[in-house]
Amino acid sequence: MPEWLVNLLDRLNSTFIVDGRWQWFVSGLGYTLLITLFAVILGFVIGVLMALMRLSKSKILKAISGTYIDVIRGTPTMVQLLIINYIIFASANIPAWIVGSIAFGINSGAYIAEIVRGGILSVNIGQTEAGRSLGMTPKQTMISIVMPQAMKNILPALGNEFVVLIKETAVVGMVSNIDLVGAARKVQSLTYDYLIPLLSIAVIYYVVIKIISTFLSKLEKGMRKADKR
């Protein structure tokens, strides 16, 4: 065996096999996906709320959601995460993945708000008028008529946001070592090998994102086909 191959196998061994370190990567990926999933769910709830506030007639509600969206989009995600981790939850004993989920939920809420707002505005005003002319309240009209139609435009964009968040949540590794980046850093600190762990998580991120985005685009195509019934 050539020497470089021996060397490579040795480094792979110390990255993945020794002490069952591959389990760190598996659990890191699990946490990355968990944080992303909760962030999208929280972000969706915040996003719908903010979008409705922004579309409401109340000047105060409009100002609140406008400011929220403006501030979140105008500051780095990294800084938001650091503030939430080291200032807001500094003294609270909350698991790192929950802190990460909350930080990214708040962050993506601002982006999802714009997605939801666009989705709602894309529904023809005639739909609202038809609902209101039947005696339905604005709330009933929104829930039964506008939102279901808006979701068709929102869902694909939400899937996209999920994929973006998988990548973005990599900065969680800066405040804790539970996610994929965290797994690589744990290994690094033991083996002093940067190349293999970092390349490995790059490959893992790439493959996972490829799988999820292929699945999402299939889903979207299916939805569009169902539209033509």
Add this chain to the structure above:
Amino acid sequence: MIQVKGLKKHFGDLEVLKGIDQHIKPGEKVVVIGPSGSGKSTFLRCLNLLEVPTEGEILIEGESITAPKTNVNKIREKMGMVFQQFNLFPHLTVLDNITLAPVKVKKMPKADAEKLARELLEKVGLADKAESYPAQLSGGQQQRIAIARALAMQPDIMLFDEPTSALDPEMVGEVLNVMKDLANAGMTMVVVTHEMGFAREVGSRVLFMDGGYVVEEGTPDEVFNNPQNARTKEFLSKIL
């Protein structure tokens, strides 16, 4: 039944309605005609507050709907509206389109609402389309469903905003027939239309609007055969 006093509507600087006084009695079929931009649709839309009047007062069954504390939703339950673009709910089946408002607004039991919906579908000749989606239906069918949907709230008044203008010519008749049946059944109707045949046959009173005013009104016979106003004459000479 409907009293309109000094109704004015501005869109920014644009004055669309410049002062309209009307009294529509129960059972009347009022047909509103006039050139485009004359304010016909705006007038109709003011009657159920889809447009909020800038000035003036509207009373429905003696109740002021322009007063600040009015429950708009309650008023709208009494008034069905049919739109030029149908505005059926594309994500719901025909049956769900019709039962949605009775169930949500009137809290009618689902089974009763479905029974009512099927009766109405029978009435508009589309009993076999209950499970279809709007996109599977022709324009004429969609508009008949839209009429059934409005009737499901059992309104006292029906408003029609150019109900046949978006239809292919061969489908106009089927919609007008449903409207005629409704008229014969005694419904109070306000119809904005370009269908002069319908206006003549069904209308109990014709309003000719131009430039934000009702410039002439009378029975179809008076307005069509013996118009007094120069603008009415000009309009009719162009379209008849």
